Amino acid sequence: MSLISNHMPTAELQALDAAHHMHPFTANDTLAKRGARVITRAEGVYLTDSDGNQILDGMAGLWCVNIGYGRHEMAEAAARQMKELPYYNTFFMTTHVPAIALAQEVTALAPDGMNQIFFASSGSEANDTNIRLVRTYWTEKGKPSKSHIISRKNAYHGSSVGSGSLGGMAHMHAQGGLPIEGIHHINQPDWWSEGGEMSRADFGVARAQELEAKILELGEDNVAAFIAEPIQGAGGVIVPPETYWPEIQRICDKYEILLIADEVICGFGRTGNWFGSETMGIRPHIMTIAKGLSSGYQPIGGSIVCDAVAEVIGHTEFNHGYTYSGHPVAAAVALENLRIMKEENMIEHVRNVAAPHLKAGLETLADHPLVGEVNVAGMMASLPLTPHKESRATFAADRGTIGMICRDRCFANNLVMRHVGDRMIVSPPLIMGREDIDTLVSRASKALDETYAEAKRQDLLKAAS
Numbered sequence: 292m293s294l295i296s297n298h299m300p301t302a303e304l305q306a307l308d309a310a311h312h313m314h315p316f317t318a319n320d321t322l323a324k325r326g327a328r329v330i331t332r333a334e335g336v337y338l339t340d341s342d343g344n345q346i347l348d349g350m351a352g353l354w355c356v357n358i359g360y361g362r363h364e365m366a367e368a369a370a371r372q373m374k375e376l377p378y379y380n381t382f383f384m385t386t387h388v389p390a391i392a393l394a395q396e397v398t399a400l401a402p403d404g405m406n407q408i409f410f411a412s413s414g415s416e417a418n419d420t421n422i423r424l425v426r427t428y429w430t431e432k433g434k435p436s437k438s439h440i441i442s443r444k445n446a447y448h449g450s451s452v453g454s455g456s457l458g459g460m461a462h463m464h465a466q467g468g469l470p471i472e473g474i475h476h477i478n479q480p481d482w483w484s485e486g487g488e489m490s491r492a493d494f495g496v497a498r499a500q501e502l503e504a505k506i507l508e509l510g511e512d513n514v515a516a517f518i519a520e521p522i523q524g525a526g527g528v529i530v531p532p533e534t535y536w537p538e539i540q541r542i543c544d545k546y547e548i549l550l551i552a553d554e555v556i557c558g559f560g561r562t563g564n565w566f567g568s569e570t571m572g573i574r575p576h577i578m579t580i581a582k583g584l585s586s587g588y589q590p591i592g593g594s595i596v597c598d599a600v601a602e603v604i605g606h607t608e609f610n611h612g613y614t615y616s617g618h619p620v621a622a623a624v625a626l627e628n629l630r631i632m633k634e635e636n637m638i639e640h641v642r643n644v645a646a647p648h649l650k651a652g653l654e655t656l657a658d659h660p661l662v663g664e665v666n667v668a669g670m671m672a673s674l675p676l677t678p679h680k681e682s683r684a685t686f687a688a689d690r691g692t693i694g695m696i697c698r699d700r701c702f703a704n705n706l707v708m709r710h711v712g713d714r715m716i717v718s719p720p721l722i723m724g725r726e727d728i729d730t731l732v733s734r735a736s737k738a739l740d741e742t743y744a745e746a747k748r749q750d751l752l753k754a755a756s
């Protein structure tokens with residue numbers, strides 16, 4: 292039995308962690324020198340670390356703890372299910388009640404005409420499913436050449452070989468031989484960084500039309516699908532210009548390309564609707580879900596599939612599945628999460644209270660000398676930092692230098708706010724009330740002031756030429 296507990300001194304836990312634990316997206320030797328932050332408990336929207344600090348979680352864990360921490364009903368739902376049926380599979384003509392109930396519940400929330408779900412344990416797995424789903428769909432339709440999938444640079448769709456290939460993260464592609472064949476990446480609708488002299492609206496249309504150009508380049512008969520997050524999350528909370536999605540929808544319709552909306556972050560209330568596709572006014576054929584589906588209390592994800600695609604797939608044996616597809620405990624916990632969200636009117640809370648208050652609060656930071664602009668969409672936001680707002684300049688220092696300083700100043704002020712390069716991002720639990728949001732904004736403001744002072748001291752406020 293392990294004797295390692297919450298009561299051990301932080302340094303000892305850190306040393307043990309460094310000795311045996313390889314962390315995701317981390318240079319482990321750097322982490323070993325610095326020591327990992329040890330989180331021991333969490334309640335509501337606050338984390339507690341092993342030194343007793345109370346940290347406001349502006350990222351909802353990793354974009355997932357939408358209902359906040361410490362909901363005992365969730366633990367009870369898991370315990371009840373574990374006692375009744377801890378595991379059974381959904382292969383070989385069997386099923387169980389939690390999978391039946393969750394499939395019914397999720398598809399009832401989904402847009403009209405999306406009545407089937409294929410379960411996975413994560414967003415990565417679900418996106419791997421999607422690659423096989425769309426290719427199998429076109430093969431079954433007698434068009435096997437329609438196998439290419441178009442995605443976007445700086446998209447995040449997961450970390451498995453398939454989903455990492457769908458993603459457009461150059462640093463991920465650089466390791467391990469990604470992307471797999473038949474995946475193509477067009478430019479992202481990031482006006483702040485890449486819009487140049489164009490208006491936001493014109494830029495949105497231009498970036499969407501790259502999809503049309505890519506379809507024509509590959510040949511209409513060779514393209515299976517386009518995949519995108521309604522709002523890019525891990526890429527830096529890139530809120531697209533309003534002109535972008537209508538043009539993408541037009542192009543998908545015109546060329547009969549399947550549209551996969553990766554709703555892993557946007558789904559389950561984050562944008563003020565059940566799905567980001569509603570907020571953006573799009574009609575996907577497949578939606579990837581995970582994260583907020585269970586508020587992170589259990590690992591579960593899936594692909595919600597429209598009737599037309601599900602029907603075609605249903606004619607063949609789909610040779611795909613995970614041991615834990617529709618896992619009963621994860622499904623029971625996800626069901627409880629959705630019950631809580633509905634009973635506590637969480638979508639209305641986001642739409643009417645939390646999101647408008649977050650927007651108003653963060654917009655008070657727009658005048659800060661480091662803040663280029665404030666992008667808010669529901670309960671996700673980004674603040675690109677810049678040495679010169681008018682020209683949207685980047686810093687002369689290595690990308691991410693100022694962002695990292697700001698992230699550290701946030702932690703020092705007991706706030707989790709992430710940085711993507713020199714862009715600061717938040718995605719807090721949806722349950723945050725006005726007071727929590729005021730605390731978030733005032734801590735962020737203080738962190739920005741300290742970042743400015745530190746950058747000035749290190750002579751880092753120069754723009755790249």
Ligand SMILES: *Cc1c(COP(=O)(O)O)cnc(C)c1O
Nearest residue numbers: 413414415447448449555556581
């Ligand atoms: C997190 C994320 C994924 C991957 O989900 P995992 O559960 O980490 O595999 C996929 N797509 C998007 C948009 C994500 O944010």
